[in-house]
Amino acid sequence: MNQWLNAKVIASIPIFIAVNIAAFGVWFFDISTQSMPLILGIIAGGLVDLDNRLTGRLKNIFYTLIAFAISTFIVQLNIGQPIQYVLLMTVITFLFTMVGAVGERYRTIAFGTLVVAIYTTLTYTPDNSASWFINPVMILLGTLLYSIVTIIVYLFFPNRPVQESVAKAFCALGNYLDAKSEFFDPDEIDEIEKKHLNFAMKNTNVVEAFNQARTALFYRIRGQHRHVRTQRMIRYYFAAQDIHERANSTHFDYRQIAEQLKNTDLIFRIRRLLELQAQACHDITACLRQNTPYHYNIRVEKALMGTIQSLELYSKEHAEQNNILLALQMLIDNLKSINWQLHQLEQETTENEQTAQIHTEQITGLKNILSVIGSNFTFESPLFRHAVRLSIVVFLCCSIVEFFQFNLGYWILLTAVFVCQPNYSATKVRLRQRIVGTILGVVIGSLLPYLNPTLEMKLGLMVVTSTLFFFFRSNNYSFSTFFITLQVLISFDVMGFDTQSALFPRLIDTVLGSAIAWFAVSYLWPDWKYLQLDKVSRQAIQSDAQYFLHIISQLQFGKGDNLKYRIARRYAHEYAAALSATMSNMNHEPKKYHAHLQAGFELLKINYSLLSYISTLGAYRSKMKRQQQSTFFLAEFYPAAKKIIYILEHIEQLPPAIFDKLQQAIETALKEAQNHLAQKDKATQQSSHIPMQQLNMINQILPPLYRAIQQFD
Secondary structure, three states: OOOOOOHHHHHHHHHHHHHHHHHHHHHHHOOHHHHHHHHHHHHHHHHOOOOOOHHHHHHHHHHHHHHHHHHHHHHHHHOOOHHHHHHHHHHHHHHHHHHHHHOHHHHHHHHHHHHHHHHHHHOOOHHHHHHOOHHHHHHHHHHHHHHHHHHHHHHHOOOHHHHHHHHHHHHHHHHHHHHHHHHHOHHHHHHHHHHHHHHHHHHHHHHHHHHHHHHHHHHHOOOOOOOHHHHHHHHHHHHHHHHHHHHHOOOOOHHHHHHHHOOOOHHHHHHHHHHHHHHHHHHHHHHHHHOOOOOOOHHHHHHHHHHHHHHHHHHHHOOOOHHHHHHHHHHHHHHHHHHHHHHHOOOOOOHHHHHOOOOOOOOOOHHHHHHHHHHOOOOOOHHHHHHHHHHHHHHHHHHHHHHHOOOOOOHHHHHHHHHOOOOHHHHHHHHHHHHHHHHHHHHHHOOHHHHOOOHHHHHHHHHHHHHHHHHHOOOOHHHHHHHHHHHHHHHHHHHOOOHHHHHHHHHHHHHHHHHHHHHHHHHOOOHHHHOOHHHHHHHHHHHHHHHHHHHHHHHHHOOOOOHHHHHHHHHHHHHHHHHHHHHHHHHHOOHHHHHHHHHHHHHHHHHHHHHHHHHHHHHHHHHHHHOOOOHHHHHHHHHHHHHHHHHHHOOOOOOHHHHHHHHHHHHHHHHHHHHHHHOOOHHHHHHHHHHHHHHHHHHHHHHHHHHHHHHOO
16 A cells, blocks of 8 residues: 555545545535536645645635635625726735745745635636625635645644655755765766766755745644654654765865776775665655665765775875875765764664754744845745736736637636746746647647537536646646646536537637747846846855854754754755856856856855855864864864955955965965974874865865956956
């Protein structure tokens, strides 16, 4: 059963049950004319379904029903009054979109509320004017029905959504480790630059998956009691974080190490170990999705032992390469730590998991909410641009339908709202998928009358198409559109409309709505005009500096791996991901940015190298806490580190002369430190080499980083 009962199937169960109940109600009470608002209410409820613990879900349902009720009744009262209706839809589109500034949950409910307003319009028929409240009530009943069913399903599968989030984190982590293993291919040394960019892009996926997992866990551990399975997911999440930091660490130049080791078995063993660790992450993903226990693969341990033995043999044959050997030892130590994290996942829950803290940004209180929304009232804000753009789209669509009196023309509005995304590239992709899915749906829908289906068959097809719409909506929008098109055509037929007459208008409405959305994102404050590489890159460097500062503070004052450290690390990776996303958008946007692409990708690579060098120190800090730091280390390491942090914090403001002076001072200090270190005992040399080496590597990339930053000023 576990093989097929995955998170996607479980997520589709509520819609399947709810539409079945609704279909039975339509058949039993003979209310075919009210079937569409009832089903659309269920779909609207599904669109705003948010994972949470039980009390959180009940609160979400309460607020959703209030928002839906206000939306549907206000719109219903204004239908038939063109000017009032067009202005109302334009205003609520802007307001609901701006509410998204408060957070993802507010954004989801606000968008669902806008969709309910459109659904109310779609289901309006002048014949029902005497009972104006029927459609709004049916929409709310559908939402309530879905909500009740989803609570019941949640009680049977309370932890599967969280498990799926953590599974996605390990899946992204597995791909990340696979990308890391590519650096240890001695036959593709010339491809190092491409590998760096690929590695940075994979890191973006890891950050996104980690954020989803963190948010899911945050809403599950807010209560007093923590379920055993939730504690287990916390352990998995923290293990994934540690593995990520270890894998992100860089102790040497990959090109140099590949050249050095290309004729040995050591480089192949390192690559194979990373590949096996990546496979272990994918195995964890499969176990979480299938809800089966994870068992550590002994092959990974054997690969680690073989790598250690290979390093020992290489060390004996190349004893004079002291620096390379220490760097390799540090790499193996990190891989050893990854193995330990994979192995300890089988252990029982510990006390740390019961008190572990997970931080996510929350905005509470009316004053703070209004302040955050108000701060976005500028065209520099992507949300504000999208709100204005989408409001204009809604105004145009409503005006066109009212002016030309299109029958069922508000499918133009529905299409435009779903297709118009904040991102230019995302809109183009969504547009193609929507048109393809609609064409296929119309073609297949045109064949339905030839089956001469009974009412029972039509209702059964409504259940199937609605369920498949939800099943595919998160990972295949074309299929999702195909099934919802079929569902709509069947709903028209059930309500007594001529389905054949709705086919062509449905297709035309989709093309017209998509064209309006494309025009809006292309010419109305398109986001590609506001891509600010200089701003995003400065934010990335600033967050790197804060991450570095937290590491140095912990090394100097002996603090543990606390919440503030994890937050600083997360911000550093999130801004690195934002820089990567900016470059990806520039790469797909109009040719305006093509002249800056090479310099931008160079900056992306340098920033990621900086982050990986800092991560190495982060992974090393546990060792340094266990050892007595010498007077030499205190006098040499921390002053140089703090100078580097100062440069990173002020890199865009420093005049060239001042930067050169500071960088030279750091370089001189590090050389003197290396000379002093050579005169110390072996234990001091070994304990201080890696931290001093990382400072030296960070210092070496400061000049190209400074040039890259200044280039975009």
